Amino acid sequence: MSKLEIDSSAFDQVDLHDVDVYGFFLQRRGSEISLILDIDYLAEWTLLANNHFEYLVAPAALTFLDVVDLQIHLDWGPSLRKEEPYGVMDNFSGEISIYDFRRSAYTDPIYTEQSYLRYELNFSVPLDGRISLGAKDFTIVGRQDLIRSEHRNLDPDQRPPLILGG
Amino acid sequence: MGRVREMISVDGRECWTLFDTGVRSTYVLNVVTDKLRSTATFHPIRTALGGGVKESTCTALLQAEVQGHPVSTHALVVDEIGKDEDGRCIEVLFGALAMRQWGIRPVPEEGRLDLSHYPEQFAEFPPAWSDTPAGARQTGRLEIDSSAFDQVSLHDVRIYGWFQYREQYEVNLVLDIDYLAEWNLLPDNRFDFIVVPATLTFLDVVDLQIDLNWGASLRREEPSGVICSSAGELEINDFRRFAYTDPVYTERSYLHYELGLWQPQGGRISLGARGFRIVGRQEGVRSDRQTFDPAQRVPLNTVRDGRSEPDGH
Numbered sequence: 129m130s131k132l133e134i135d136s137s138a139f140d141q142v143d144l145h146d147v148d149v150y151g152f153f154l155q156r157r158g159s160e161i162s163l164i165l166d167i168d169y170l171a172e173w174t175l176l177a178n179n180h181f182e183y184l185v186a187p188a189a190l191t192f193l194d195v196v197d198l199q200i201h202l203d204w205g206p207s208l209r210k211e212e213p214y215g216v217m218d219n220f221s222g223e224i225s226i227y228d229f230r231r232s233a234y235t236d237p238i239y240t241e242q243s244y245l246r247y248e249l250n251f252s253v254p255l256d257g258r259i260s261l262g263a264k265d266f267t268i269v270g271r272q273d274l275i276r277s278e279h280r281n282l283d284p285d286q287r288p289p290l291i292l293g294g
Numbered sequence: 295m296g297r298v299r300e301m302i303s304v305d306g307r308e309c310w311t312l313f314d315t316g317v318r319s320t321y322v323l324n325v326v327t328d329k330l331r332s333t334a335t336f337h338p339i340r341t342a343l344g345g346g347v348k349e350s351t352c353t354a355l356l357q358a359e360v361q362g363h364p365v366s367t368h369a370l371v372v373d374e375i376g377k378d379e380d381g382r383c384i385e386v387l388f389g390a391l392a393m394r395q396w397g398i399r400p401v402p403e404e405g406r407l408d409l410s411h412y413p414e415q416f417a418e419f420p421p422a423w424s425d426t427p428a429g430a431r432q433t434g435r436l437e438i439d440s441s442a443f444d445q446v447s448l449h450d451v452r453i454y455g456w457f458q459y460r461e462q463y464e465v466n467l468v469l470d471i472d473y474l475a476e477w478n479l480l481p482d483n484r485f486d487f488i489v490v491p492a493t494l495t496f497l498d499v500v501d502l503q504i505d506l507n508w509g510a511s512l513r514r515e516e517p518s519g520v521i522c523s524s525a526g527e528l529e530i531n532d533f534r535r536f537a538y539t540d541p542v543y544t545e546r547s548y549l550h551y552e553l554g555l556w557q558p559q560g561g562r563i564s565l566g567a568r569g570f571r572i573v574g575r576q577e578g579v580r581s582d583r584q585t586f587d588p589a590q591r592v593p594l595n596t597v598r599d600g601r602s603e604p605d606g607h
Contacts, residue, residue, distance in 0.1 A: 150457050150596065151456060151468075152455055152456055153454060153455030153456075153470070154454060154455055154527075155454070156527075161527075166596060196511035199506065199507045200507075201505050201506075201507075202502070204501065205501070207566070208542050222467075222499065224458070238512050239512060284459065284460055284597070285597070287596075287597070289596045291593045291596070292470075292594055
């Protein structure tokens with residue numbers, strides 16, 4: 129399988145629906161800051177004859193370059209609650225799953241003159257979670273070859289670690 | 295930043311005091327120190343305070359009562375602190391380090407102080423590396439757990455990122471930070487620090503909320519056309535811990551933790567957890583900066599550093 133590498137010129141071909149996010153990192157290079165998301169990218173969904181999906185998945189870094197106007201709002205709400213009368217507990221899943229990924233143009237010349245576009249990630253888990261930002265570009269780079277799987281995400285112990293800094 | 299004004303009692307004298315988390319040290323007017331034991335400094339200490347530079351040649355041991363709670367702290371003696379919004383002369387400026395020590399938290403929206411974390415006794419949990427001479431501390435390994443919460447200050451600590459790590463039924467939240475293991479006030483009134491790239495891990499996390507908003511980063515300051523870009527820096531203002539009241543949490547030993555950020559201003563990370571741990575990833579270094587050289591930081595590893603028990607334990 130081929131190595132995953134996408135940049136923002138292919139935005140129309142990028143689908144982040146149901147993509148899991150494992151971590152968020154901010155990396156400064158000179159006067160610019162990048163936002164890096166550790167994800168399992170789903171390069172392909174295939175509907176099988178038994179009505180199940182099969183995926184082509186790769187652990188990857190989604191990097192927004194030269195970030196401005198960053199807003200992150202993620203709220204899982206009360207994770208533990210007693211569902212009466214059974215007293216069932218609901219554990220915190222820690223899952224972060226993207227619902228959709230949108231891009232729009234700024235109207236203010238201060239952004240357009242510097243080639244910024246506005247990006248928005250909406251999340252299904254946590255419900256109504258949202259990250260919005262301006263960036264000059266983004267890249268999605270796989271950390272290993274794409275693999276075919278019946279699961280949308282990889283076993284955390286089998287994912288090659290994302291190593292930042294240094 | 296939190297600011298609250300209140301009267302405190304110093305040797306029976308009522309003193310108008312500003313509690314300000316935006317100021318690190320504590321200052322007292324020379325007229326208040328008449329009854330305090332004061333000591334001349336080796337060098338004049340200059341401080342940018344209240345829009346001007348104040349010079350003090352004297353320090354004092356401030357012993358006072360805040361809402362009936364005895365506190366004591368080292369204070370710099372100055373001729374003038376300034377006036378509050380009502381034009382009233384401030385006699386004592388109570389800084390963040392002393393507030394941290396005495397569990398005092400300003401609640402500006404209610405105009406009051408919260409002393410619910412006032413320590414009735416000090417339980418000292420010095421990390422293994424702190425009982426060695428200052429020079430040798432640079433070679434020790436940083437390891438702190440939640441039993442030493444009262445000794446942990448995360449004020450001004452930089453966060454570089456975070457990730458969630460699932461272990462069976464539990465999720466850990468892992469933050470990559472530069473921990474400030476020591477602050478030293480130098481004679482020239484600057485600080486130096488022992489900075490340690492470290493991993494702050496909250497164990498078995500529930501109720502996670504992350505709310506960060508840097509606002510509009512680019513703005514044109516007319517007429518000069520200056521552009522300001524400030525998105526992406528994360529710095530902690532305070533680190534607080536509370537007990538839950540709901541038995542569903544207390545029966546399972548969860549405590550509520552809150553990281554208030556001053557960058558982005560008003561940013562907040564709150565969660566429940568059964569504990570936390572701060573582990574250095576390399577030796578700390580003494581520095582006049584609060585952040586480690588990015589090129590020298592041992593990188594965070596999203597698998598190895600996520601585990602409840604780090605390698606080597």
